């Protein structure tokens with residue numbers, strides 16, 4: 001009986017996607033954290049429990065329940081999502097991008113199960129195995145997993161160590177892709193341009209414009225996916241760069257602006273939203289989304305419609321921003337106080353988002369299976385190894401440290417543990 005089961009398993013006729021799929025790397029990190037309750041995790045991008053908007057959700061649920069008439073919000077919704085929520089989100093986007101034409105704005109929105117679903121559908125609608133997606137360096141590792149899971153290839157855009165785009169290098173890279181005939185395989189560009197995961201950096205408007213201009217001049221006009229998951233999660237001031245949606249240098253490109261209500265408000269409600277400038281692309285993404293889920297959770301969308309409509313989001317989000325700022329500073333200051341900078345480690349202070357991107361001296365390999373990472377787990381602290389965050393040619397001496405879920409005291413303790421290990425590995 002046992003051998004029959006084994007035989008059946010090994011002969012399971014998986015598709016190419018089924019065979020390529022592996023558990024997301026972050027799942028292994030979460031498993032490690034759960035198996036060891038003493039471990040302080042700077043790894044997963046979970047959000048801050050103390051600023052989650054319980055009162056706003058309670059009020060919204062009560063308001064829905066008190067409505068007369070059919071409780072349509074408990075029924076299936078539509079693939080594109082609730083028109084009322086789309087209208088509200090369109091108004092919000094108009095606030096960020098005032099020059100966007102208002103007429104078709106809400107019709108171009110669709111609601112997704114987190115922005116992750118939009119990213120998946122976007123790549124699925126554009127890429128065949130072997131195709132290339134140009135990405136930031138570093139980039140969001142769960143996006144890279146979408147690309148490789150679909151058999152396509154992420155390729156890093158040239159940035160320097162401080163996050164500035166290298167236009168000369170970009171021209172060289174495009175020239176090389178043309179020379180080898182691979183340019184036709186470039187199917188999309190992906191940018192996390194506001195308080196990025198993992199680097200915490202934002203792309204300047206001049207770099208974003210220069211990227212669009214250079215790609216257009218080189219004739220590489222392919223769809224651009226701008227991931228704005230952390231745009232609302234600034235600490236003191238929004239990042240001033242306009243989106244690709246309204247930068248003239250990106251006029252000719254089909255554009256998808258993917259954003260979310262999870263990171264700045266409630267990850268558990270898992271509502272994301274996207275705006276697509278291109279009718280055909282939008283139609284095809286929705287055609288792919290339909291069989292995914294017949295529409296993302298209608299009830300969660302109805303809750304958000306209530307909360308946003310009643311001004312609950314605007315009222316609550318300053319608390320979230322200040323909460324993350326305090327936690328970022330707690331981690332940053334503790335790392336300095338413990339002496340990490342003196343050991344040659346470097347990082348920037350982000351203006352928003354949920355991550356510190358720590359650069360170790362070049363001789364330290366922070367990879368998941370390396371000695372440094374193992375020593376950290378033994379010491380009781382977990383992080384995301386930076387090498388997971390590169391589309392190609394991974395650098396091995398970075399750490400993504402999330403200050404999302406731990407309390408300030410826990411962050412200080414995590415910093416102590418991390419620096420204890422760093423001291424052992426110092427030359």
Ligand SMILES: Cc1ncc(COP(=O)(O)O)c(C=O)c1O
Pocket residue numbers: 045113114115116117140192196197227229259260261262263267270271272
């Ligand atoms: C850059 C970025 N984009 C998208 C997502 C997906 O978020 P969600 O699906 O919760 O909207 C995340 C989550 O960590 C992220 O960091």
